[in-house]
Amino acid sequence: MKTYIARRLLALIPVALVVATVSFVLIHLAPGDPASVIAGPDASADDVQRIQRQLGLDAPMPVQLVRWYGRLVQGDLGQSIFLRKPVTEAIHDRVEPTLLLTLFAIVIAIVIGVPAGVLSARYHNTATDQALMVVALLGVSIPNFLLGLLFILFFSVWLGWFPVAGYSPLEYGWAKTLRSLVLPAFALGLVQSALIARIARSSMLDVLREQFITAGRAKGLGERAVVYKHALKNAMIPTVTIIGISFAILISGAVVVETVFNIPGLGRLIISAVLRRDYPVIQGVVLCIAFLYMLINLAVDLSYVLFDPRVRYQ
Amino acid sequence: MSVIALPHPETTGRPGTPRWLVLLTRRKTTLVGAVIMAVMLAVGVLASVIGGDPAHMDVAGRLAAPSRAHWFGTDDVGRDVWSRVVYGARLSLLVGVAVVGLSFLVGMVCGLVAGYYRSLDNVVMRVMDGLMAFPAIVLAIALMAALGPSVINVIAAIAVVYSPRVARVVRGSVLVIRETSYVEAARALGVSDVVLIGRHILPNCLSPVIVQASFVFAAAVLTEAALSFLGVGVPPYVPSWGVILAEGRLYIQQAPWLVLYPGAAIMLTIFGLNLFGDGLRDLLDPKIRGLATERQRVG
Numbered sequence: 164m165k166t167y168i169a170r171r172l173l174a175l176i177p178v179a180l181v182v183a184t185v186s187f188v189l190i191h192l193a194p195g196d197p198a199s200v201i202a203g204p205d206a207s208a209d210d211v212q213r214i215q216r217q218l219g220l221d222a223p224m225p226v227q228l229v230r231w232y233g234r235l236v237q238g239d240l241g242q243s244i245f246l247r248k249p250v251t252e253a254i255h256d257r258v259e260p261t262l263l264l265t266l267f268a269i270v271i272a273i274v275i276g277v278p279a280g281v282l283s284a285r286y287h288n289t290a291t292d293q294a295l296m297v298v299a300l301l302g303v304s305i306p307n308f309l310l311g312l313l314f315i316l317f318f319s320v321w322l323g324w325f326p327v328a329g330y331s332p333l334e335y336g337w338a339k340t341l342r343s344l345v346l347p348a349f350a351l352g353l354v355q356s357a358l359i360a361r362i363a364r365s366s367m368l369d370v371l372r373e374q375f376i377t378a379g380r381a382k383g384l385g386e387r388a389v390v391y392k393h394a395l396k397n398a399m400i401p402t403v404t405i406i407g408i409s410f411a412i413l414i415s416g417a418v419v420v421e422t423v424f425n426i427p428g429l430g431r432l433i434i435s436a437v438l439r440r441d442y443p444v445i446q447g448v449v450l451c452i453a454f455l456y457m458l459i460n461l462a463v464d465l466s467y468v469l470f471d472p473r474v475r476y477q
Numbered sequence: 478m479s480v481i482a483l484p485h486p487e488t489t490g491r492p493g494t495p496r497w498l499v500l501l502t503r504r505k506t507t508l509v510g511a512v513i514m515a516v517m518l519a520v521g522v523l524a525s526v527i528g529g530d531p532a533h534m535d536v537a538g539r540l541a542a543p544s545r546a547h548w549f550g551t552d553d554v555g556r557d558v559w560s561r562v563v564y565g566a567r568l569s570l571l572v573g574v575a576v577v578g579l580s581f582l583v584g585m586v587c588g589l590v591a592g593y594y595r596s597l598d599n600v601v602m603r604v605m606d607g608l609m610a611f612p613a614i615v616l617a618i619a620l621m622a623a624l625g626p627s628v629i630n631v632i633a634a635i636a637v638v639y640s641p642r643v644a645r646v647v648r649g650s651v652l653v654i655r656e657t658s659y660v661e662a663a664r665a666l667g668v669s670d671v672v673l674i675g676r677h678i679l680p681n682c683l684s685p686v687i688v689q690a691s692f693v694f695a696a697a698v699l700t701e702a703a704l705s706f707l708g709v710g711v712p713p714y715v716p717s718w719g720v721i722l723a724e725g726r727l728y729i730q731q732a733p734w735l736v737l738y739p740g741a742a743i744m745l746t747i748f749g750l751n752l753f754g755d756g757l758r759d760l761l762d763p764k765i766r767g768l769a770t771e772r773q774r775v776g
Binding site for chain 2 (some may be wrong): 177178180181184185186189190191194252265278280300302303304305306308309313315316320357411412414415416417422423432433436438439440442445449452453456457
């Protein structure tokens with residue numbers, strides 16, 4: 164197990180290198196010279212040169228790339244051009260709402276998705292099953308930002324139950340924070356719950372066809388015990404995987420939903436950076452989210468061992 | 478037991494109907510998906526016939542509720558929302574088709590090369606892994622930041638995001654097929670690599686790829702809408718469902734139709750693609766189920 168974890172961590176290094184390289188290349192994809200793009204059309208040649216020096220764009224490409232790796236290792240993501248502070252600081256200021264929103268959403272997704280999938284499998288091919296699965300397919304067909312807009316329309320504009328938009332930071336009390344995140348978290352979480360429900364259902368159905376289930380029934384176990392005790396545990400393995408994937412998707416989904424609800428998180432940060440052509444911030448946020456994403460995927464893979472003792476890693 | 482008396486259910490149907498059509502229409506949900514897609518296709522193709530000028534402004538008639546003159550109402554500068562939604566369908570279809578075409582071209586070449594030439598596998602797949610390490614929408618946003626807003630760039634950015642996913646599926650199939658005895662036989666006969674890949678390997682790894690096409694199509698439509706909604710996709714003057722939603726968001730209290738109609742269009746399109754894709758998968762690739770499909774769906 165320990166060697167497996169070590170091996171998986173080592174395997175992350177090449178991927179991390181590629182990720183770092185891709186985010187480096189991004190800034191150089193811009194047509195023409197990024198410095199003049201950043202400086203804007205009215206900038207003087209001096210301005211452009213100053214920005215070039217500031218970003219280190221005057222050095223040859225391979226040198227820039229090596230410098231970029233070197234800075235990354237030290238946790239230095241550079242300076243924001245617009246915000247006039249280090250990118251790491253800008254990210255630090257904005258990470259709270261995004262993480263809270265993602266966590267809240269994953270809780271919603273699990274609490275709704277798993278029971279819906281299990282019920283659907285237990286009442287396979289009945290009206291309950293079909294109704295749940297049509298709802299789930301509708302769910303995976305709604306983009307989260309659209310669901311967010313619909314929620315604003317119904318719950319804020321028409322019913323007036325929740326604030327239309329905005330975020331209340333934790334320092335003003337968690338109850339207020341929670342309230343400001345209810346609609347965005349549901350908009351994010353419901354879509355993922357549909358995904359989780361579909362997986363939970365299909366893996367439950369697979370497990371219910373296994374011989375040990377027939378054996379359980381044959382020895383006189385009640386349907387309840389068979390479904391909830393024996394089948395559920397085994398059906399959770401693929402479900403946990405999809406929950407991990409969902410979690411990773413939710414982080415990037417939060418980027419979009421934050422715009423709908425005007426939540427000042429990482430999503431707003433990267434979008435405003437794109438609109439202002441603040442390349443260091445774009446690079447930094449992209450890199451930060453990609454690393455989070457990688458770590459979550461690793462955690463998912465490692466969790467197999469916990470949930471399924473049959474899985475042996477060589 | 479008499480088994481020969483009954484005709485096989487898969488071959489029943491009117492004589493002369495192609496078998497794939499019978500199979501595809503046997504499941505009602507697939508049929509519904511196909512109908513939805515056909516309607517969207519017709520709307521997109523006929524946009525200029527059934528819709529008016531999507532850019533025509535009539536400031537006096539701004540934010541008008543849906544009526545006989547304006548089926549879906551008007552927006553904040555008095556443009557006809559029906560026309561804009563209809564042209565939005567055309568854009569979505571264009572983006573979907575172009576992204577599928579582009580990402581399949583790149584993804585299949587990379588996947589075939591990586592699967593067939595083992596020496597190149599590591600290099601190609603590490604790059605693909607690196608691209609896949611980014612969440613789809615985040616990578617697309619970053620690419621758009623570098624490329625700048627335009628329809629072509631949106632297509633290119635989304636294609637870059639989805640090519641590695643196609644490549645991975647293709648590579649997986651190639652790895653299996655290259656070990657089969659018919660490939661070995663062809664190689665023994667002295668068939669060149671190009672012919673071997675093109676004629677013997679490629680056709681046999683198409684099924685999972687075709688299944689994936691409908692999911693990539695859906696993802697492309699969704700990503701374009703999301704990017705444009707965020708203001709980093711197509712330029713604001715292009716009628717896109719995402720652009721209409723972004724503008725509608727500001728007037729959601731006075732003019733909910735600005736959100737409801739383009740929203741319904743997106744939902745219906747994706748719903749149709751998902752239904753169709755599920756049917757296609759059960760038909761072409763019955764072994765892949767559950768998790769694998771959901772992984773394809775999420776991108």
